[in-house]
Amino acid sequence: MAEAAMEDPAQLWPPPVGTYAEEQGLFQILQNMLEELLIHKPDDPIEFMINHLKQNNDDAPKICILGPPASGKTTVAMWLSKHFDAIRVSQETLLFNETLALTEEAKAHKEKNQKIPNALWANLIQERLSNVDCIKQGWILEGFPENQEQAWMLQSFGIFPRHVVMLYASDTVLIERNSGKRLDPLTQEVYHTTFDWPSDPLVQERLVKPEDLSEQEVSKKLLEYHRNFPEVFQIYQKVLKSINADQPSVDVLSQVLTYVQTRHRSAAPFTPRIIFCGPPGSGKSLQAALIAQKYGVVNICCGQLLKEAVADNTNLGELIKPYIDNGWPGYFSLICPTSPSWSDCPSGERIPSLGKGTTPHSDQLPPQRSRPGSGRTPEMRKKILRSAWKPITGMSRTWRIFMKRPFMSMLTKTLMLSLSS
Incomplete structure (x- = not known):
């Protein structure tokens, strides 16, 4: 009998152990810690794990907002940053951050109208996300990565977003929307002359027209975006959701918030x-x-x-x-x-x-x-x-299925696929 028990270790576990591990998310904690160990390869792994547990940032948001020009990336990123109290990181904020060592080098390329190399952008982002505020509060990465090379560089630095939001709209809508785009230089918030005009007269006076708003420039950026988009999509497809940007901003923000608050399916074992x-x-x-x-x-x-x-x-x-x-x-x-x-x-x-x-x-x-x-x-x-009388408490991972005869076989197949995957 001892041999039979050893062959099936699951029988040795009392039920409360599995329930406790599931409720406390022990599998996810250990998985995140192992990932960090393999990425950073510290000389003292014990001390590294202790510091990782002290940070207690496994639930901090790690979100990428991607999309073509004038799709509303800045608006969505700023709103999420305020909602989650997370740090918004964009190309503009990186160039104006004087505390980063590589900022001056990036500005030099910008002043010469030269394209900033992908490696320099990736190093800037890695340096910024390594700061304490991003580690503790989480981050919202806006408009990056733009291509496959940048995405691979972020992965090599151990930067893996939990949620990637891809905004999309037709090129005609984007070009038309771009013509009415206005920027507040004080807060860096983006407004529109037709769809989102500020009510405060002081803000209206501050608004300026951003650079590179010509139709030719926008068309050029759109062409480059469409060329690079499939490769980026392929890398992040498991954590990516596409959202139509050609709708009221309230609806866009609602859909984005709903997605980034969802948890991806865990690989942890569980009892159905x-x-x-x-x-x-x-x-x-x-x-x-x-x-x-x-x-x-x-x-x-x-x-x-x-x-x-x-x-x-x-x-x-x-x-x-x-x-x-x-x-x-x-x-x-x-x-x-x-x-x-x-x-x-x-x-x-x-x-x-x-x-x-x-x-x-x-x-x-x-x-x-x-x-x-x-x-x-x-x-x-x-x-x-x-x-x-004994009140029945709620159960985690409970699936409520409301049956109707026309959908019985379909629901059975769906549930079986969910359990087997």
Whole structure:
């Protein structure tokens, strides 16, 4: 038997261990720490891991905002920076940051109207993101990387964004939008003469027309962007989401925020916890049986459990027996914390569904229809209910599936693919 136990180490783990590891995100913590070790290769890995845990920045945002000219990258990046209190990093902020050692070299290229080399940009970004504020607060990288070489350089420095937002719009819209673009030199915020004009007169007076706004310059940048975009997309496709920029800014910001707040699927092992919900005849039992058979999970039927409780004469069984004997459909409301609602009994009585974490009062119970000679008063039933009531808490990684017959096979295949991937 000892050999059999050694062959299956999972059986040696008590269930609370897996639950604790899942709730605390231990797998993700260890995975992030291992990634940092392999990237930086410190001489003292123990001290490095201690410092990594002290930083406690695994949840800090690491976001890239990409897109063609005039797609709204600056607006989105500045808004996310304010929302998350993260550091916005763009080509403009890097060139005006006097504390960086490579800033002067980059400015020299800019003053000579020379293109700044990709390696210089990558080193500037790596130096900036290594500062304490970016490590603690997270960062929003705007408009970078622009091509495959820059993306590879960032990866070689250990810079991996968790979310990449790719804004897109038609070239006609972008060229038209670019003509009305205005810049506030004080705050670096971008406005538009038609779509986003500031209400403050002082801001209106400060606005200036950015450089390189000619249609020829924009067309040239768009051509270069379309040439490099497929390669960048290929590198970040697993963490990238494309969002249409040709819509109101509020809608764009809402979609961006929804995406960057999502967590990518973890590779951590977990125990599936699945709930099938649906009306009678929707196929819950069949789908649950198929999933249980394919993946070896335990199929728990609530109705069967209640019947077993009645047969075993438990407190809960004594409580729900009158409901089952009389064919009332409302006995589930006594054991499940649902939103306040009412269910109709066949005889016309109204049976209440209880709120989450609540215990019914005696006046909420249906009229007494106990078995002859039981002598159970409403107060006694109330006492039994309170002793048997156990609120059900929420479960992590719970999938709620509302079944409808036309979609039964499709949902089964989708769930099986999710479990097997």
